[in-house]
Amino acid sequence: MSRAVVHETFGGPEVLELLEIPEPHAGPGEVRVRVTAAGLNPMDWGIAARPEAAAQFGITVPSGFGFDFAGVVDEAGPGATGFAVGDRVHGGALSRAVADFVVVKTPTAAPDALWPTPEGVGDEVAATLPVAGMTAAAALASIDPRAGDTVLVGGAAGGVGVFVVQLAKLAGARVIGTAAESTFEFLRQFGAEPVTYGPGLTDRVRALAPDGVTAATDLFGTETAETALALGVPPERISTIAAGPTPPGGVRATGGFDAEPDAMKRITDAILAGELTVPIAATFPIEKIRDAVTLQAGRHVHGKIVITL
Structure with missing residues (x-):
């Protein structure tokens, strides 16, 4: 079993639950990422709160939560390309990122995405970058x-x-x-x-x-x-x-x-060169997901909010 944040109805932070779910595995052409950090965005709670917003992305309940994540590839299915077990990565997984594991196809197809995380960029920072x-x-x-x-x-x-x-x-x-x-x-x-x-x-x-x-x-x-x-x-x-x-x-x-295909590399290069700073306003353990989303939804935070796993 593994953990994932799930909402079975639409609503505010109170609908978010941390549940034990069957552990997902990488299938053909897929990799599994052991998530270490997940960055929050206004779109996350917008999708969870408003059925009309969720419908624009094809999301129905019950659903997972979040998009941005970072971690390490720990399984690669047959035919998976571009990434190998042990690779540090960051990316996006629509409405399923705040979880112990995320499974994505390779190569990825929108809206999902996956990039290598360069040495020198920590997972908490990498988890703020996709959106x-x-x-x-x-x-x-x-x-x-x-x-x-x-x-x-x-x-x-x-x-x-x-x-x-x-x-x-x-x-x-x-x-x-x-x-x-x-x-x-x-x-x-x-x-x-x-x-x-x-x-x-x-x-x-x-x-x-x-x-x-x-x-x-x-x-x-x-x-x-x-x-x-x-x-x-x-x-x-x-x-x-x-x-x-x-x-x-x-x-x-x-x-x-x-965004242009090389946009993420230009961003991480700027971070490594000290030319771009990512302000992280707060980090919360996954058990405190409701507190984190409440802070995010208040729109008074200066910088990014990150969930750690």
Whole structure:
């Protein structure tokens, strides 16, 4: 037997249960990963809480929980390719990552994913990368920030935002990030110039950047995208990740599944070079999954939350 976090109904953190389940094994063309860490994302509790969100991913109850994970391959089925027993890996397994074991196909097919974890990147950090890192990479690739750009980032202090800010800075751009005032010092340590979101945002950004904003990415709703349009940013240089399939004004909708094939390697290379920092706000043992999700859902945490196994 092995452990897995399961929810048999939709609801808040109280529906999550740590259950003993039959131990899964790798079949043909599959590998099994002994999970050591699982990173939490807003999409995880969104799927567990809202049937309509779950339906978008084809998830029905009873279901497992979580997407991001890291660990070690401990079984390889016949015909499995690309990974071998003993390999350190990290990846995504839709609604089944917070468990002792995850089984994935090789090569992986979306939405699942698997990458080697390089030496020098710990499992807790690696477990934060799939959703936030790939979403950030996609959001920026669609607007192509470069030296001389001033990029407006909406929701800059969130899990995706801290990646976006740092990756945009690495590209040579100036970064202005919308956030609550309580997160301003947190954002400044990553090189962003913070600005309070909410009514009057356009005027506040104009005051910070009198020469104009040249690109923008909105990581929470549409306020930043609408502000960028009002400031004259061309729609093709504005991206959104949470505005639905038809964001305002013809701006670009994107997400982690659109990331370029080498995006994860570029992210882990930046971590190894000391150019990108992953802030881990809290770690919880798997037995404390409800506490961890309650903290995550409160949206007041600065950095990533990781479950350890």
